[in-house]
Amino acid sequence: MSAPSSVPTVPLDAAAVGEALAAMRGHAPLVQCLTNVVVAQWTANVLLAVGASPSMVDNPEEAGPFAAVADGVLVNLGTPQEATVAAMHGAVSAAAAAGTPWVLDPVGVGGLAWRSRVVVDLLAHASPALVRGNPSEILAFAGGGSGGRGPESVDAAEDALDAGRALAREHGTIVAVSGEVDHLTDGTRLVRVANGHRWLTQVTGGGCALGALMAAFAATTDDPLLAATAATATYTVAAEVAAERAAGPGSFAVALLDSLATLNPQELTEKVVLR
């Protein structure tokens, strides 16, 4: 925890972000998504478009064995049921044993008591490589907010930054707070990604799929903060490109899949806005 240890070992510049995309595509990581039924299709299509390999094995019998061979695991709390929560436990436990990075997206945590306990129980297995949420969720997770009433946040990313930093240090993880400007921190370093488009908030799973993308990058990038940054940059730069060809949230979502498939590392490096 001394000062030198907080110096980035991988420079978080625009070139590194482009290289991380190339590396991720080169590996085509197998990402197991234990996610909600609303966004499962969108999440799989985002991963397929960008060049990763999704699998949604989420039953209690198979989730653990599958996580043992997956390259990355996403746990998203959007629509948990008793069986899928049991599957999450199996997957997180197996991922921890295998040293496989897992990403936690604590949708709706804080406002809903049952899933808040589920999150606490999951963290007992191992810390996630990354936690991704909107400001309300991060505040609630860190004990400082209500979590809002629904999947939408009532706070700004800036407001959740201190909570995010504390959370990152407590669990030795990266915390990614979504917003107009995304804030990513490992508790010491901070990266702001200032790309994106408002239509992302009008596509269900707009944020959830980013969690899956983070698992894909975490599987192929040594520095988890760079993984979070490259995933966010890839998704939000592709969103900007897509918005230019769209007439509303419907055509935007379609164009986003096209953009994710065609975005190349050089274009990503040129367009990402890091602060």
Added chain:
Amino acid sequence: MSAPSSVPTVPLDAAAVGEALAAMRGHAPLVQCLTNVVVAQWTANVLLAVGASPSMVDNPEEAGPFAAVADGVLVNLGTPQEATVAAMHGAVSAAAAAGTPWVLDPVGVGGLAWRSRVVVDLLAHASPALVRGNPSEILAFAGGGSGGRGPESVDAAEDALDAGRALAREHGTIVAVSGEVDHLTDGTRLVRVANGHRWLTQVTGGGCALGALMAAFAATTDDPLLAATAATATYTVAAEVAAERAAGPGSFAVALLDSLATLNPQELTEKVVLR
């Protein structure tokens, strides 16, 4: 039940429909959808596009507490499972206690015995603000038909009107019968909405999402018949606009989300065809 009580307290004219859209967008109601896994994504995207806030909390532990804070609740019987039916009971019970309107979409009722009993059990908590179905479902619900074999109707809306009226009176609810011309009744008053496009029947959830939209409007409109009318008008007028830019059911669904996002109250008032 005397004649004067059947006089509309809110005039169901085209201007009122446009005003209801503006009011709904102004409130951005939180709509909890307990719906089927096939249409959950489409339903959420329809609500997001039109300016409402969807949440799909559908587990037995959280559905009740969430309904207590939601602005409207949708219960759709498309793919019920034991756990989601338990969640429906919790949600309907909590909505009733909180005075929150809930919408019932009895998909496949009549033809399938188990879900028909589920519907009867749910009605024991409280009457829904609105019931939405195709003619086969409304006839079966009212005890006069088989419910068809699948989600598609074999009867015309006109044929289910008497059954719908009786159902509306019995349960003190609005009954919306979908068809080429949608028929909406509170048991006394009748509104026909003659907009729409045949491609709506080739998009899965074409009707289910309308149920969610009705919950959004019921949350922000005093007269539930106006809520049903405004939801139907918004959805079917947007469908007409979308069809002009589409080449088939795939591009139609995409354009419909765009249209729902851009449709303004004035355009709605001009284009809705009420009879």
Added chain:
Amino acid sequence: MSAPSSVPTVPLDAAAVGEALAAMRGHAPLVQCLTNVVVAQWTANVLLAVGASPSMVDNPEEAGPFAAVADGVLVNLGTPQEATVAAMHGAVSAAAAAGTPWVLDPVGVGGLAWRSRVVVDLLAHASPALVRGNPSEILAFAGGGSGGRGPESVDAAEDALDAGRALAREHGTIVAVSGEVDHLTDGTRLVRVANGHRWLTQVTGGGCALGALMAAFAATTDDPLLAATAATATYTVAAEVAAERAAGPGSFAVALLDSLATLNPQELTEKVVLR
């Protein structure tokens, strides 16, 4: 099993494929899909676009009674849960009793022990009319491979042909092995369909929906090998048409639904490449 019995009773030429599409549309078969939550929407939209009637009844109480009245049944092992597996048993048992064709898509079989046992148990009720899988899955099903790690295949269709032939003979079924060139066999006859587009592998459910289409054709075509051929031809020719209008996997999926709706039997006959 004598030589003459292997002579096709329906000629598997391009004209027969077009006629099978016309016949399928004429009947608009009701296809019950017990499939995974990731692809349920896509599968329903594919069936609706092409002119069939989907229903996703997949709970243990209703799946059997519904299969007794459906025209065809799809069982897809993508995301099995305890309840949906119970529903599969009910559906397969009822389909067998009613003489209704069912299609098995053993997603991920071989690599995952639990679902591999589920498949064995389902086969105890009756043989499916068709089995559809990628080469890894067919090899694993036949006992000769690992099934891969995820939904994507690591083998070529050609490599799984012998395993597919053996499987077809053992179970008296059609085996369809997907790939750049699809290989379809009843154990004796072999049909290769050489249409398609690589973007199909970047749309989740790209293969799963083809299984549902096979159930639709099996419900309306006497020769199950012709059913498998016509389904594959319809889907992959529509994919080629769609690819001409698309800029990536997102717009391709949308255009594919449009193409499926507009493809006519004559165009299908002209464009299908049978080998």
